[in-house]
Amino acid sequence: MQKAVLEEWNYNWVNGSKIQAAAHLEVWNPASGEMIARVPDLDPAKVVKAIDAASQAFPIWSAKPAPERSAVLEDWAARLLADRTALARLMTLEQGKPLSESLGEIEGAAAIIKWYAEEAKRSCGEIIPASNPNQQLLVYREPVGVAALITPMNFPAATVARKVAPALAAGCSLILKPAETTPLTAIAMFGHLMQTALPAGTANLVTGQPARTGEVLLADERVSKISFTGSTRTGKHLMQQAASTVKRMSMELGGNSPVIIFPDADLDKAAQAVAANKFENCGQVCNGINVVYLHRDIKERFVQKLLPLVQGLRVGPGMQPGTDVGPLIDEKALAKVERLVRDAEREGAKVLLGGKSLKGDKYAGGNFYAPTLLDEVTDDMDIAREEIFGPVAPVLTFDNEEEVLARVNVTRYGLAAYVFTGDFRRIHRMISGLEAGNIGINGTSLAYLQSPFGGVKESGIGREGGRQGLEEYTVLKYVAMTIS
Numbered sequence: 001m002q003k004a005v006l007e008e009w010n011y012n013w014v015n016g017s018k019i020q021a022a023a024h025l026e027v028w029n030p031a032s033g034e035m036i037a038r039v040p041d042l043d044p045a046k047v048v049k050a051i052d053a054a055s056q057a058f059p060i061w062s063a064k065p066a067p068e069r070s071a072v073l074e075d076w077a078a079r080l081l082a083d084r085t086a087l088a089r090l091m092t093l094e095q096g097k098p099l100s101e102s103l104g105e106i107e108g109a110a111a112i113i114k115w116y117a118e119e120a121k122r123s124c125g126e127i128i129p130a131s132n133p134n135q136q137l138l139v140y141r142e143p144v145g146v147a148a149l150i151t152p153m154n155f156p157a158a159t160v161a162r163k164v165a166p167a168l169a170a171g172c173s174l175i176l177k178p179a180e181t182t183p184l185t186a187i188a189m190f191g192h193l194m195q196t197a198l199p200a201g202t203a204n205l206v207t208g209q210p211a212r213t214g215e216v217l218l219a220d221e222r223v224s225k226i227s228f229t230g231s232t233r234t235g236k237h238l239m240q241q242a243a244s245t246v247k248r249m250s251m252e253l254g255g256n257s258p259v260i261i262f263p264d265a266d267l268d269k270a271a272q273a274v275a276a277n278k279f280e281n282c283g284q285v286c287n288g289i290n291v292v293y294l295h296r297d298i299k300e301r302f303v304q305k306l307l308p309l310v311q312g313l314r315v316g317p318g319m320q321p322g323t324d325v326g327p328l329i330d331e332k333a334l335a336k337v338e339r340l341v342r343d344a345e346r347e348g349a350k351v352l353l354g355g356k357s358l359k360g361d362k363y364a365g366g367n368f369y370a371p372t373l374l375d376e377v378t379d380d381m382d383i384a385r386e387e388i389f390g391p392v393a394p395v396l397t398f399d400n401e402e403e404v405l406a407r408v409n410v411t412r413y414g415l416a417a418y419v420f421t422g423d424f425r426r427i428h429r430m431i432s433g434l435e436a437g438n439i440g441i442n443g444t445s446l447a448y449l450q451s452p453f454g455g456v457k458e459s460g461i462g463r464e465g466g467r468q469g470l471e472e473y474t475v476l477k478y479v480a481m482t483i484s
Contacts, residue, residue: 009037009183012207013190014046015053016200021046025180025207030096030327031317033365037094039183042208047175047216050204054146054173055222057201062143062171064199066121072196073117073165077110079192084110091156091185092318096326096367097281099318102157108449109161109189115449119470120169134484140477143171144248145224147473148217150177150238152229153329154284156185162464163227164193164203170473172225175204175217181329183207214238221245225473228252229286232413232458250462250472252454254387255286255415258408259444260293260398260430261302265420269442271305274393277418277444279313279371282325283391284333287416287438287446287453291377291384293404296397303352303395306373310353310393313371316362325391328367337369337390340383344394349383350375354391379407387413401426405433414457418444 009027011018021040029036040046061069080087088102095102128137147167151159160176167174178186190205206213217223218241225248228238232254242249259277261270278289294302318326328334334357341355354372369391377384377394384394398404408417417436421427427441437455438446447453452463462472 007038009039009187011187012040012042012046012050013187013194013203013205014050015204016194019046019049021208025183025209027094027181027184028330029093030329031319031366031368033367037184039187039207042206042213044212044216047206047208047213048220050175050206051146051217051220051222053201053204054175057199058143058146058173060199061168061173061202064171066123068197069169069171070117070120072198073113073120073168075196076193077113077117079195080106080110080113080189083188083192087157087185087188089319090188091182092326094182094184095153095156095318096329097318098323098326101281102318105155105157109157112158112161112449113165116165116169116470119166119467122467123170123470123474125476134482136479136481136483138479138481140479141471141474142477144473144475145172146222147172147174147225147227148177148223149174150214150226150228150230151179151186152286153179153182154281154286156182157189159229160186160189162469163229166464166470167225167227167473168198168203170470172473173202175206175223177206177208177210177213177217180207180210215241218242218247219244224248226250227462227464227472235460248472248475250454250464251460252286252415252464253458253460254413255288255455255459256290256385256387256411256413257287257416257418257436258291258293259289259418259420260404260408261295261298262401262419262421262423262426263295263297264422265298265442266422267298267302267305270420271302271309273418273420273444275306275309275313278393279310279325279391282328282369284329284389288389289393289418289444290388291408292393292395293398293408294395296399299395299397303373303375306393307353310371310373315358315368315370317366320362325371328369328390331367333389334367334369337388337392340386340388340390341372341374341392344374344377344381344383347378347381349377349381349394379410385411401429405430409433409435412458413455415455415459416440416446
């Protein structure tokens, strides 16, 4: 039984067929510490075969009329929805998030794919008014070519959909490399994609050592586009590697997202929104709140509203009914959160709730950390400067608008920011003043399928979502035509 589980997902998809490898990567359940699967650790030669397949398929797929590309995506979305329960269980098994969150993510991924199925039929060029009566000035929008897509561990289905769907809608062929810690959901999703009318080789999936696999993808001049979601450090390294072949790049990188709460805000609404955002997916959300800035006049009142909401969160294995917060992805992530909280305490921060890893009983073997509130945090502490990526909410205070803007803009990150206030003029000043690619006003939900999402500064390049997400996989061709 155990061997069957281990071997069930031990393949990749290249040129429409399953392939295996002599070497393997192990996939672990973060809630129990048990190995649940092995996947191929492809050698460079097999990664090149995936590029070969995508390169050969590109002229075939890009020539398909938009309605045909749309139909393939619609079919894929329908197949995912039909298998949503099994896919959600697989995601929770490898990633740890509560089963309800996994189910919502599968449904959300299908919605993204369906949206891009429609958007495929809306992508268009432009006619520019000419300077002379015997001229036509035309702008064509064409697929960029072969795209290499690298997805993170925190949303194993949604990030696949947000990259693969617009790439296919635009007419690109592709190679997907999912995170080595959570590859199973992507492999299963591709199994459904392979059942559609997609031409062989158009979409390929490879797993392997990240550095080695990435090096092959980035060095090959046939790969025209890279889309990556992950850390700023890794993103900078990929940019350096991609420079040799001048690839187009889209990158969603690290964040240090603040929430700023003013005295005229609806504090009950703000507390509920902060709790929902901060502790979703055990705090492993790219645009999740990293630091909580409270105006000094309402700090105590707000903390007293937030405390019971955090206390009420139930921590446990994602498969367990009623779980609100699952484990962190691995021991390295757990150690980072432990270090940040420990160092903050040593430097004067006060633990109001949590502040420790959870062991024994239902937590045995897992990477669990208690939902934590920290008070008396200062800007110079690592926990206020680094991306936590864990279930910890550091509380800082401020006295006025100008001060807090200056403090939150110091960071080199610029992914997201949130503001709660009832002052309409202040809203516009904050929108103008905040150095972030995505801003939430009186709410913390940002990532909608019809909206562009991405960062500024060292939080990324390009956008995912919306029509802009499809445009990232296209190039413009300008034609000046003289009519004799």
